[in-house]
Amino acid sequence: MNEDEYADPWQYTDKDNIVLNCPHCGFKILHRVMGSTIDDPVGVPSLVLDGYEPFADPLRRFQLLKCRNCCEFTLIRQQKIVDTSTTEHWTEGEIVWPVINPSLNVRIPSGLRREHAEGMLCLRSGAYTAALVMVRRILEGVCSQFGFNNKTLVQNLSAMEQQGLIDGRLLEWAQTLRVVGNTAAHYTNHQVGREDAEEALSLAEALLEYLYVFSVQFEEFKKRNAEKIGPKP
Ligand SMILES: [Zn+2]
Numbered sequence: 001m002n003e004d005e006y007a008d009p010w011q012y013t014d015k016d017n018i019v020l021n022c023p024h025c026g027f028k029i030l031h032r033v034m035g036s037t038i039d040d041p042v043g044v045p046s047l048v049l050d051g052y053e054p055f056a057d058p059l060r061r062f063q064l065l066k067c068r069n070c071c072e073f074t075l076i077r078q079q080k081i082v083d084t085s086t087t088e089h090w091t092e093g094e095i096v097w098p099v100i101n102p103s104l105n106v107r108i109p110s111g112l113r114r115e116h117a118e119g120m121l122c123l124r125s126g127a128y129t130a131a132l133v134m135v136r137r138i139l140e141g142v143c144s145q146f147g148f149n150n151k152t153l154v155q156n157l158s159a160m161e162q163q164g165l166i167d168g169r170l171l172e173w174a175q176t177l178r179v180v181g182n183t184a185a186h187y188t189n190h191q192v193g194r195e196d197a198e199e200a201l202s203l204a205e206a207l208l209e210y211l212y213v214f215s216v217q218f219e220e221f222k223k224r225n226a227e228k229i230g231p232k233p
Helices: 003-007 110-124 128-145 153-162 168-185 194-229
Strands: 017-021 028-039 060-067 073-081 094-097
Touching (some): 017 060, 110 128, 128 153, 128 168, 153 168, 168 194
Antiparallel strands (some): 017 028, 028 060, 060 073, 073 094
């Protein structure tokens, strides 16, 4: 691979090379096609370009790609586009693996899920500073959802701890996320790395799961068990 390839990788796209935003290193770069298979089309809706008749069985193609920058592997799925040309056309690759945007539990308020999804989008696009800012917005959203609207985030998080909504360890997580989010929101000449952004988003996700999913599940579990056992004699 020569330097020109980095300068304009698109011109090198062919059947053995595809340009993709690498979900591992964040670079939009050429990926080498390591393997390819065409899947049974049952149940796949037709994709048709304007003005052409639907084709009965559009095909799905799976391709295993290797990033030319970080050498990690990614699996993509494409659908065949039906047109009258003699050359094959496929849709842009949709990343199947690694799973880069797992959907959060529906018990988490939709507004917070949306903030998290935007954070993941920043991460995928290599906008790591912006991803950390989204983490801070998630924390603010959590406090607001629980009715804490003090002047500062520090006050809100402390109030949540005092009312027993989060314990000491979770408060420490949240305060750390708050600090990194603050750093990202102001110009400091400090570059945010992918690892920091990825871990901050994971911690924010764990916090959401704890508050809206596991705490509720545990209460339900306790209630069911209390009903089964019945009142103490
Ligand atoms: Zn890569």
